[in-house]
Amino acid sequence: MTSGPPPEVAALLARAHRLGADPTVTNYAGGNASAKGRATDPVTGSDTGLMWVKGSGGDLGTLTEDGLAVLRLDRLRALVDVYPGVEREDEMVAAFDHCLYGKGGAAPSIDTAMHGLVDAAHVDHLHPDAGIALACAADGEKLTAECFGDTVAWVPWRRPGFQLGLDIAAVKAAHPRAVGVVLGGHGITAWGETSEECERNAMHIVRGAAAFLAERGRPEPFGPETEGYGPLPEEERRERAAALAPYVRALASQGRPQIGHFTDSATVLDFLARAEHPRLAALGTSCPDHFLRTKVRPLVLDLPPAAPLDEAVARLRELHAEYREEYAAYYARHATADSPAMRGADPAIVLVPGVGMFSFGKDKQTARVAGEFYVNAINVMRGAEAVSSYAPIEEAEKFRIEYWELEEAKLRRMPAPKPLATRVALVTGAGSGIGRAIARRLVAEGACVVVADLNGDNATAVAEELGGPDRAVAVTVDVTDEEQIAAAFRAAVLAFGGVDLVVNNAGISISKPLLETTARDWDLQHDIMARGSFLVSREAARVMTAQGLGGDIVYIASKNAVFAGPNNIAYSATKADQAHQVRLLAAELGEHGIRVNGVNPDGVVRGSGIFAAGWGAQRAATYGIEEEELGAFYARRTLLKREVLPEHVANAVFALTGGDLTHTTGLHVPVDAGVAAAFLR
Incomplete structure (x- = not known):
């Protein structure tokens, strides 16, 4: 007869499932959660501090005990003494392997330091739409203070990694009343001494941000509806989408074959009907989890839905050629001698006013999730524009994450595709x-x-x-x-x-x-x-x-x-x-x-x-x-x-x-x- 997981782990998994079940709280495979506790080391017999944290690539909503990385706290925190500085912080990910307890469970993620260095028994890092809206507002720090007072602090943009963990730990120490932080351009982190307190504090930030945006936000943050860009009637809209789909997939598959997904959700259709959608779409997404799946920006058809089909197809081909040129130029602007090779210049998201959104990936789930992430991004833009202006992180920072060697290594670990993948x-x-x-x-x-x-x-x-x-x-x-x-x-x-x-x-x-x-x-x-x-x-x-x-x-x-x-x-x-x-x-x-x-x-x-x-x-x-x-x-x-x-x-x-x-x-x-x-x- 086998015993169940330790109480801390059981509470962590239950909390993760609740948080991960709500797409407004965090997106698929986004965010992470942790719990700290103690166990008897079977080698020394001594009492040892441990941390259980969601491993690399896992999903909060479906997290199991096997998906947790298990680390010794003393060794993890001792890494502070050998940390070589922000220019070499990527080396710390490999160092996490030397902190594993027993078999260690899942591979530790880049956010492990955020959880281990923060002095709290439970920590949640999430990507709620409302929280990212504050994080991506031009005056996000000021708005965060107005919304939460001294209960939630602000951490300026920092790429995920060891230094961000140090930053959050320092901010927590300096703000004893704070229950969490808003991470500029990124998301939120909350903590507590019990699992219940941590979840309560996380939801305090999520719900507080949403209420602030609703109460303070101006109507029609995306501007007035552009004449002729409103949604087609449903049956006509689906017919048009089906007629366009093979041509759009051909464009998205120029570099490598892709599976597609289509949605004509009200969120997408309203965004594309509004006057500000070209400006906002061109700014791209901000949260790292978003643009890793959606690319830095979508391809947007600049014709009304009533345009003849052959005209729309011809214009999509023109825009696709421009997109590929611009993407190659983006890569050239920021690539260094040791950057991974360009992975492809085709869009992952194609937006068609009055019709909907096509999203693409290596399989259906990837394509569907990319679309879900862009819907999250639209919600973020709406919130930021309602109370301020949408100001995503700089292009150079996006490139650093998109072509991060740690992300490249994760891709190399993926199993080889099956023979009929993408068909x-x-x-x-x-x-x-x-x-x-x-x-x-x-x-x-x-x-x-x-x-x-x-x-x-x-x-x-x-x-x-x-x-x-x-x-x-x-x-x-x-x-x-x-x-x-x-x-x-x-x-x-x-x-x-x-x-x-x-x-x-x-x-x-x-x-x-x-x-x-x-x-x-x-x-x-x-x-x-x-x-x-x-x-x-x-x-x-x-x-x-x-x-x-x-x-x-x-x-x-x-x-x-x-x-x-x-x-x-x-x-x-x-x-x-x-x-x-x-x-x-x-x-x-x-x-x-x-x-x-x-x-x-x-x-x-x-x-x-x-x-x-x-x-x-x-x-x-x-x-x-x-x-x-x-x-x-x-x-x-x-x-x-x-x-x-x-x-x-x-x-x-x-x-x-x-x-x-x-x-x-x-x-x-x-x-x-x-x-x-x-x-x-």
Whole structure:
């Protein structure tokens, strides 16, 4: 039986979860919290002072005991005697490793000194919108005094690190009535002798700042609404966003492919409708947690939402070229001989008046969080402009943090991306069987997946099984309906920015002899598979050519596309149609970098939606066997004597799209365990 965490740690985790659950208190993975206590050193048997603090990269709202760094206080505070000064303070991060207690837990973050050097049992460092608004106001020190008197002190801007910890400790010692500080250009820090007192003091600052801004703030801090820049009606707005999304993603992915996120929240739309938004957006964000994820400033379209789509796209391309030039110049202005190489000059945030905000990152969560951070930044600008003027930290300081060697080292520690990272896949018929297996494999390899199926409940269940909206979303679509297909692709580009990989898997099968096959049987199978694949591929090609990032279209055809079997005229004919679509589209779309390939399975019985829906019984009757024997029957007639499962088809899809077959298009891969009569010639 294992005991729970020490009382100090349990209280710390509970406090962290409450603070991290409120986005107005701190943003995702932003801020940190700590607790100090004592334990018996198992080596010496002596009573030892310890500190538990959120480790590097953790998130307060989901913090666990494993996410805490555990340090010896005596050794941590002894670092003051060997501190080489602010010019070499980065060396102190490596020194934290020599202060770890036992295995030490998570890696200590840059803010460890802030917690360890402040003489208080509990410390919270947070990034509340209202607190940062004071921190980024032109006269923030004066406003902080007006708001809090001597209960909250001011610490001028200092890059996070050991010196900032010393600064806060000195300010606390000099202001005995203070329960915390506002950190210029950054956030807040609060403390207390108990966990409850620390949280109460932190919320005193958060709520006090918010109340001050509300009471003292002037109306319309972003200025009057600019005529013609108000939000489009919701349906029209979403249509416009979906039309723009592939083009915007193409711009954001010029340096490296990105996943996108879109929001048309009221906060964003109101900001973009106001006269001051161009000036404020150009000033960029300030809090280090903000601009590390949003870059120093966004790209802002300077056209009203009523502008024609082609005009908006052309202007976005012009602005993107200017953005890249300006970003390269920013890097050149501040880079030194030992600065990390420029990481890319494309924007992470693209703002479109009347429509909303597109944000980008290496995966959906990163893209979504970048957008959330820019919403935080808008709130900060509103608060600062309401009582003063928004005055973020200087550009040179932003560069020092964006290209900080410690941040670069953190990036180097990140695991290598999976083969399909940054790729967005749409799989039809993904609510069961082969489609579900394909969706599972693509997500496992790093892709974001749109689970498309006629059965919306099945699609939703699969999307939830795959990890929810940061990995998979569900759409209900009948592939015989052009508008439903277009709507599915609109949902895909709004969810993830675009589409890179489409799998035509939706299918149905009716097994009958020729004389029993009705025209309806024929039309139904051709409508779903031949016509449906054509419609899906056409919509995919529109998105992929707009993106200019290439792409993959994969048809799940069949062994029956090349093998003539009995009692199967409608199904086999439509599969042959699909097989030739592969060749036709490979020839046509190659110039756009779009590869089109196919997979020819045979006899996928277990887990197959088609077989479970009656096809299995029909084929078993054709062969004169019991339906439960069908899988074994198919296996016996193959060269390898192996049964084909949905996962084997999914493996072939990954082999075609996972990166090694970059020069292959127009190919059909048999997944039939070896059927000589179906060998491709």
